[in-house]
Amino acid sequence: MHQNISVFIEKHRDVLDLGLKWDVIKIEIRGFTMQYSKRRARLERDKENQLLIKLNELQGKLCSSRNDPYLLNEYYTLKAKLEKVSNKKIKGTILRSKARWYENGEKKF
Secondary structure: OHHHHHHHHHHOOOOOOHHHHHHHHHHHHHHHHHHHHHHHHHHHHHHHHHHHHHHHHHHHHHHHOOOOHHHHHHHHHHHHHHHHHHHHHHHHHHHHHHHHHHHHOOOOO
16 A cells, blocks of 8 residues: 555646645545455455355265264364354454444434
């Protein structure tokens, strides 16, 4: 992001009004951060989906061979990774809820 800010400043160096220049640079930063956030969220969703697919395949294999220690170890490893992803999503939900509560307070609908 630090490199991009200098690029945005250089891109809009011919704008003389400092207020307008600041607003244009903020718009550029907002656009960049939105694209980054969307890309990151898509990667997280893909990662979670891949873990779910692998976990389902592994459960099928475990049904046929219950005593394979390698499969059990892999199963618990994948389950821990999936739980870590879920905990990250839950923390994000809690944070957004706190922010919404802080902004809006307790409102009766």
